[in-house]
Amino acid sequence: GAVVSQHPSRVICKSGTSVKIECRSLDFQATTMFWYRQFPKQSLMLMATSNEGSKATYEQGVEKDKFLINHASLTLSTLTVTSAHPEDSSFYICSAYGLEGVNGYTFGSGTRLTVV
Amino acid sequence: AQRVTQPEKLLSVFKGAPVELKCNYSYSGSPELFWYVQYSRQRLQLLLRHISRESIKGFTADLNKGETSFHLKKPFAQEEDSAMYYCALSGRGEEYGNKLVFGAGTILRVKS
Numbered sequence: 343g344a345v346v347s348q349h350p351s352r353v354i355c356k357s358g359t360s361v362k363i364e365c366r367s368l369d370f371q372a373t374t375m376f377w378y379r380q381f382p383k384q385s386l387m388l389m390a391t392s393n394e395g396s397k398a399t400y401e402q403g404v405e406k407d408k409f410l411i412n413h414a415s416l417t418l419s420t421l422t423v424t425s426a427h428p429e430d431s432s433f434y435i436c437s438a439y440g441l442e443g444v445n446g447y448t449f450g451s452g453t454r455l456t457v458v
Numbered sequence: 459a460q461r462v463t464q465p466e467k468l469l470s471v472f473k474g475a476p477v478e479l480k481c482n483y484s485y486s487g488s489p490e491l492f493w494y495v496q497y498s499r500q501r502l503q504l505l506l507r508h509i510s511r512e513s514i515k516g517f518t519a520d521l522n523k524g525e526t527s528f529h530l531k532k533p534f535a536q537e538e539d540s541a542m543y544y545c546a547l548s549g550r551g552e553e554y555g556n557k558l559v560f561g562a563g564t565i566l567r568v569k570s
Contacts, residue, residue: 374556385544385562386502435502439556447492447548447558449502 344370346438348450355426355457363421363453365436370448372438375419377411380433380452392419426457460485462547462561470567471535479530479564481519481545490548491521491528492558497541505530505543515539535568542566 345368355361365375374393378386390406392398392413400406408430410422419438423430436450461484471477483489493505506514508521508528519530528545545561 376558378560386560388557388559391557437558439558446556447504451501 344438344440344448346372346436346448346450348436348453350453351451352454353456355455357427357457358425360422360424361426361455363423363434363436363455365419365421365438365450367417367438367440367448370438370440371416372419372440373416374439375413376437376439376447377409377419377421378435378437380435382433386435389421423455426455428457431455431457460489460547460549460557460559462545462559464543464545464561464564466564467562468565468567470569473537473568473570474534477530477532477535477539477566477568479543479545479566481528481530481561483526483528483545483547485526485547485549487549491519492546492548493517493519493528493530494544494546494560495541496544496563502544535566537568537570540566540568 347366349364377389379389380386388401389404390398390400390411392411394413394416398411413419433452435452438448463482491508494502495505496502517532519528521528542563542565544563546558548558
């Protein structure tokens with residue numbers, strides 16, 4: 343079945359630094375990748391949608407200069423949290439959408455970001 | 459705009475009892491509806507989608523366009539069904555970017 347690999351699974355960084363999270367579709371080509379943020383015991387909030395080779399589309403209220411998304415190939419998207427602050431601490435999840443596969447949307451295992 | 463409403467934060471039932479997790483949606487086009495499950499410390503997994511009309515782990519869900527609902531049902535709950543359940547809606551087509559939007563989620567607790 344379709345598999346999405348997300349790395350790292352956990353990261354701790356200092357305030358002011360940047361952190362990059364990778365999302366790879368391992369056995370299919372993802373025409374679109376989605377990035378979500380999940381607060382404890384809450385739902386997944388869509389942050390942005392990225393299509394290969396084009397600029398990401400951000401949801402209302404999401405700062406595009408803080409959350410940089412790159413979708414350089416059909417199998418890789420990255421989310422960079424720039425100048426991280428403690429309030430950016432959260433669980434970030436990617437989802438890859440490809441025309442192959444049963445369901446079209448395959449989720450990564452998530453990244454727990456803690457900014458200290 | 460796409461919107462998914464799951465009115466219950468927590469549903470607690472006894473083992474063997476029927477389960478119904480409610481989901482209502484708001485969408486102007488023709489939606490595709492999903493149920494996802496998240497077990498403790500695991501990634502989100504697809505449970506079922508309305509277009510496949512499958513029954514997975516005994517769960518079923520029927521899309522009711524008149525009531526704009528996609529409730530998840532199981533006739534006899536099992537302890538291993540305890541998890542967080544999310545209803546999600548995809549706006550298909552280029553103009554909606556195939557975005558998948560989630561409801562707030564419902565925690566299902568099955569007691570022995």
